[in-house]
Amino acid sequence: MNVIETRLPGIGVRREIVTGSGRRVGIVAQRDGDLDLIISKAGDPDACVASIPLTPDEAATIGNLLGSRQLVAQLTEEHRDLPGVSTRQFMIERGSPFDGHRLADTRMRSRSGASLVAVLRAGQVQASPTPDFTLASGDLLVVVGTSEGLDAAADILRNG
Amino acid sequence: MHTTALTLIELGAILLFLGVLGRLAGRIGLSPIPLYLIGGLFFGQGGFIELQGVIEFSEVASEIGVVLLLLMLGLEYTAKELVTGLRQSWLAGIVDFVLNFTPGALVAVILGWGPVAALVMGGVTYISSSGIAAKVISDLGRLGNRETPAVLAILVFEDLAMAVYLPVLTAVLAGLSFAGGLGTVGISLLVVTLVLVIALRWGNVVSAVVDSSDREVFLLTLIGAALLVAGLASALQVSAAVGAFLLGIAISGATAENAARVLEPLRDLFAAIFFVVFGLNTDPMSIPPVLGFALLLALVTAVTKIATGWWAAGRQGIGRLGRARAGTALVARGEFSIVIAGLAVASGAVVADLAALATTYVLLMAVLGPVLARVAEPAMGLVDRLAGRRREGGTLRLPRADGASPEGL
The missing domain is CATH 3.30.70.1450 (Regulator of K+ conductance, C-terminal domain)
Structure with a gap:
């Protein structure tokens, strides 16, 4: 499985995979420790349908x-x-x-x-x-x- | 009244007023910078209330504000991010510079303000507000978007460009001869390179020197080091702000994160004073004559920034919607435009009207930027519908699970 890692200067790192159905699913690990679960939009793969902040527990x-x-x-x-x-x-x-x-x-x-x-x-x-x-x-x-x-x-x- | 008492009362009143403005800005989802500027216009020279006692303190405080703004900017990025950013986005960075520096410089020339003012106004219209842009990106949930790295790369390039631009500006404003100017620019380029190398190789050593587990000691060490470096840079005519920026870059890792956390409230305080002082020194009555040019500049440079983002995102294979989002995210101008204009006005080497034009321009752009970023998608939808075009996003050209090799990203 290819995990695509993209550095976001000043923010953190984004790690994502492309699913068989062509959606990007991944995590943005912010430098202050916050995590965001991201899921790309079906109609516009550049954008995200959701960017959900998660606590470490979650x-x-x-x-x-x-x-x-x-x-x-x-x-x-x-x-x-x-x-x-x-x-x-x-x-x-x-x-x-x-x-x-x-x-x-x-x-x-x-x-x-x-x-x-x-x-x-x-x-x-x-x-x-x-x-x-x-x-x-x-x-x-x-x-x-x-x-x-x-x-x-x-x-x-x-x-x- | 006793001078100390007057100073405290005036300072307290101003900060309280800024607090109210900041609350208002938060309520309507706006950057507080334009409101701080309006607050400054309200008080002071030509404003409704003249201030006397607070001038001396606020001048020094606003200098510290600039130092802290740039120090925090340096802390945002690691040297590695800057170097890779430079390598990946230099072309987009140059397009950005040419498209957005030119309108400001041209307007200064048209107004007959001379080449020095052209250099200043070019800088004012060139640099996006990385603070507002980063907030827009995270508020609108675009951290996961594919165009976001392209936007951030341009912001990184601009910030690095400041490290070259500010010393040049400082030399020109100081009226140094061509040879003397070249000398300071040479020194600053050398120092920038040296700091990047040091930060890349021995960033942990620099961090270890300033680091301390005691908050108080850490804070004093940081501020002391920043002001010392800024002062020395200023003495070498390299620009105090750049000194602080470079120190910020040299501090890395966990130390940088802690430093940012410790410094943030101080930065907010002193930067707010800086914006107010800039507003204070601007006569509101000088705004109407330049309003037309400010509106024109706002319109033109909004278009040129959108074009920059559109082009840069397009190079990464981003679709039309993403390109529109990237362009509009860059439109906002803010803190650094005011830093540049502030340096120029303080030196007295440019006409006073420049402050009015820069203030009005930043007021417009700091409000317009986030608004445009929000309406980018609906507007594109409307354009497409009017043109009868099928709404299309970008296409995913990414490696798939079947083991195709990753490329391009």
């Missing part, structure tokens, strides 16, 4: 949402030979009981039987996180297990 969450699908699809593919095992993603919301807590504190494995295989944070994949990994709001947890186990995991993450 940007990280969108990155996780976009990046996780591929990972989940890959895991589902790998588990296809194991009937009954599936993959699900859970978001650590702001104010979640485990926001700021260590992974070990959830005791998810022993309580639900489901296992956490990866955490997506800020568009980065943390594979097989260790028990002392500290969770934060915006993290996307990729969990593998039976459907009952996954329901139990969802309950643990939501209610502590």
Whole structure:
């Protein structure tokens, strides 16, 4: 994938891709740290239909949402030979009981039987996180297990 | 009344008045610069209220305003951005200069103000307001637009051109002989090159020298360094403003960002005083005689700036709408036109009417620019409909996901 990088003197850097449908989608990283999500107009590819300011939290969450699908699809593919095992993603919301807590504190494995295989944070994949990994709001947890186990995991993450 | 008391009262009244004007400007989405100028016309020489106590302070403060304006401009850009900008956009920069310097210079010649005034007025009509343009681009959500880098490249070129133009202007205004003038221009070109090289190679060293984690120490170091460099440059007849600009360029990275943050409120204060002082020294009664020429200049140089942006964006393969947006984004003139006119008026080497013409012209352009930038798209739509043309944007000639090599961008 070609990421086109354009310097905007005095403002920052614009990084964008051209999608298969011919639209430019990208991010303007301003020097003061602000991020703008930009999407080009269909009728006028020079202009933007939207230029949406994102906080670092929001940007990280969108990155996780976009990046996780591929990972989940890959895991589902790998588990296809194991009937009954599936993959699900859970978001650590702001104010979640485990926001700021260590992974070990959830005791998810022993309580639900489901296992956490990866955490997506800020568009980065943390594979097989260790028990002392500290969770934060915006993290996307990729969990593998039976459907009952996954329901139990969802309950643990939501209610502590 | 006691002089100190009078100074404080007058200064307070002026700043309070500017605050009200600034609030009004924000309400109607306007740059505050034209309102500051009007504020200055309102007070002072020939205005409604004569001021006595504040003159001495405001003269020094307005000098500091110019230094801070240029220092902040230098901080905006890194040396690398300037050098790549120069390499990529020198042709557009030259077209910009020729198209927009000429009308101002011509009007000064027609008015019989002489070659020095022609040099000044050319500069006034040449330089776009990078402050207003940047605000228009971000307010209208055009950061992601493809024509925006072309617009920014022209602004970068203009700012770099100032580093050459201002020393030339200072030498001419000081009435130096041709040889002496060449000397100062030579010195300043040498210094500009030297600073760019230093900033490229050892920018982090310069930054480290002025940097400090203590806000107070940092602020004092910055302002001290800026005024010292500006004063030394001024003593060498190179122009104080350029000294500050070069210091700004030499400071880079995180230090530059912090410096911009620390200096911004001070810049706003002193720059506002600078605009007011320029207005103060302009007699409102001298405006009506030059109003016709100001309107003519405004019309012509709006067209020439649009042509510049249109052409520069066209070279990047931008469509008609984008070219119109690029052109209109450049129309606004503002702070630097006033800096140039201010230098000239302060030196006394030009006729006093020049201040009136420059003030009126900037008043018109600072208002007209953002308005034109907003109506560019609807206006193009109207033109196309009248001409019976199908509305068309640019075409994407970008590398696709199938692995075609990136080119041209």
